[in-house]
Amino acid sequence: SQQGEEDPQALSIQEGENATMNCSYKTSINNLQWYRQNSGRGLVHLILIRSNEREKHSGRLRVTLDTSKKSSSLLITASRAADTASYFCATVSGGSYIPTFGRGTSLIVHP
């Protein structure tokens, strides 16, 4: 069963616009991680945010975590065509420590 669920399933934007995708989860977590997957490739780690953190930045990426709502968001600012990929959240729960991935958000950035 998926712990994290991304929303929306698909997102289509123009280059230069911001892209926001969300992840909701059900049980308490140790941390939440965001990954990118380009078509036909393996996943690449983007950001890890721990349960006691509220916001993290990495370049054009901003991740927030709201443990009271059991949700996280990934914001990509000033998107580029090269950002076209699927984005997954993975949660590591406080009990089992087994990482659980959501089904992903497919982002298309039109040049």
Added chain:
Amino acid sequence: NAGVTQTPKFQVLKTGQSMTLQCAQDMNHNSMYWYRQDPGMGLRLIYYSASEGTTDKGEVPNGYNVSRLNKREFSLRLESAAPSQTSVYFCASSEEGLVGEQYFGPGTRLTVT
């Protein structure tokens, strides 16, 4: 530094055949994982190895076996392949144990006919 490597990249099996997917990492990571990815299902954990000498079942272990051969290598074996095992298989490793960020291999695309 190659990171996580997987062999083979593609494989076609007939129902009932067996095969082993190989995975190796050169980052001295303790934890390693095997996932399968199916359309619309995201990644599902098959088996993981928290450290050398240990293996544990994940969410979908049925029909698979694993071996943590040493710290570098973690193999996944299908003893009697079934069409339901048609999938893309990813190996990953983690630096900080089970809670850390994972580094993924390029994947093995397996088709069982």
